[in-house]
Amino acid sequence: MTETLKLLIIEDDTTQIQMYQDNIDLYNYSNKQNIEPNCITNLEEGLQALENPNYDAAIVDLKLSQGDQDGKGNLIISKIRSALRIPIVIISGYPQDLDAQYKTEDNPFIKVHQKDDNFSKILDDIIAVYKTGITNILGKKGHIEQYLNDxxxxxxxTTIDYWKSQVVNDKNMEKILLRYTLSHLQEHLELSDTQEDFEEYLPIEMYVSPPIKKNAFTGxxxxxTEDESFWIILNPSCDMAQSKAKNIxxxxxxxxxxxxxLSLKRQIREDSSGVHAINKQLELEKLLRNSGSLKYHFLPEASCFKGGFINFQKIKSVRYKDLYLKFERIASxxxxxxxxxxxxFSHYYSRQGQPDFNTSKILEDLLKDNRQEEKIIK
Structure with a gap:
């Protein structure tokens, strides 16, 4: 059974609302969807409706009454931004009334349409966002809320007595509690729905883009900016956190x-069915799993970054003061x-090794001893 997508519509024109409802009914029938609209006709009831966390998307008109010169719909948008985590679709005959902060904001979760735009395509986009599951995860009714409750x-x-005893000793108690909570949340998120095994990660989960930390950091x-080559910072995090590093x-x-x-791929193609090709394919797979040569570390491609292999043999030192002049931070x-x-990286450079023995001679002597023992037994 198709899940119900709850759509909040805030529009003062009753004729426009009827058009929305008719089109949604037709869309549901034609696409086997279940969009359930809740239509509100004024600002006050619209703001009250936002107290309900169970919406998956909102359609908002900017002018919500006759003679509205200010674009009261901006208040709805602001309230959604501050209280909910759902996509906002603005459909208005006066898009110029949109608040300036949203005009300059390149955010796919806030889209602006004219009244005569194709409504079916607008619903397609709302459905596409809904199917990602993002509102079920991060929305006020989502899985994270359930995990936080647990x-x-x-x-x-169960540990409140301990936390009460620490209040007098630490001024950053709220931040400590937040870290404690997030560590438990991470435990929930690493397990699959069956609680029996671990989830596989998507490449984009490896990166934070744009970086959240204010200053350059490990990773x-x-x-x-000169040749558009990509590099990764390898300094110990303690040096970066305390700004001790003069060189990066x-x-x-x-x-x-x-x-x-490319060499591995060529060898695989040239001997596609042979043992050599199988070995080279296994070698390539190990590189992608970061269980092969210590020289390389694989970074998968994501939307913020094309991916590649860190080459630990190709390192250099950059003056900290030059970092922001010659480089642009892409992701963490x-x-x-x-x-x-x-x-x-540490393992690669800590390899000590040892001088080689004449293993051929040792092997020959061992085999010679075995042959002599056989003669004695006979």
Whole structure:
């Protein structure tokens, strides 16, 4: 059974509202969807309706009464932005009345349409966003709210005596509690719905773009403004957090199809059915899983970044003061992935090795001893 998409419509023109309802009925029938509109005709009831967290999208007119010179619909948009996490579709004969902050904001969650635009296509877009599941996850009725409820009653509430004892000792108690809550939330999100195994990640989950931290930090992907090459910051996080680093160590991120990868692909093609090709394919798979050569670390492609291989042999030092002059911050690798990159980098350069023995001679002697023992037994 198709899930119900709850659509809030705030429009003062009753004729326009009837048109919306008729078109939604036709759309539901033709596309086997279940869009349920709730139509509001004035500002006051519209603001009150937003107290209900169970909407998946909103259609808003900018003029909500006769003689409205200010575009009262902007108040609805502002309230949604501050209280809900749903896409907003503005349909108005006066798009110029849209508040300036939303005109300059390049946000696909706020879209502006004329009254005569194709309403069916507008509904297509609303459905497409809904099917991503983003409102079920981040909306006020979503999974995160359920997880937070579980964390509150099953974890925080049972340790409240401890937290009360810490209040007098730490002024940053709210931030500490937030970190504690997020660590528990991460535990929920790592498990699959069956609670028996771990979820696989999508590449985009590896990055935060644009970076949230104000200053450059460990795991930041940066682009050289001179040649548009990509690099990653490898300094220990403690140096970056305390601004101790005068020099920044960065490693080159080569394109996914670098010389090494192209060579492997060529060998696989040339011997497509042979054992050699199978071995090379396994070698390529290990590189993508970051279980192959320590020289490389794979970064998958996402919308913010084309991906590539970190080459730990191609590193250089950049003066901290020159970082913002010569590089642009593109994204941050999230902490759980950045730690693995730094560990791999450290492992690569901490290899000690040992001098080689004459293993051929040792093997020959071992086999010789075996032959002598056989003669004695006989």
């Amino acid at each position: 964390i509150f009653w099953n974890h925080l509430s 930041d992907i940066i682009k050289c 160590t960065v490693a080159l991120i080569e394109k996914i199809e670098n010389d090494y990868i 690798v999230t902490d759980r992935f950045a730690k693995d990159i730094i560990a791999r």
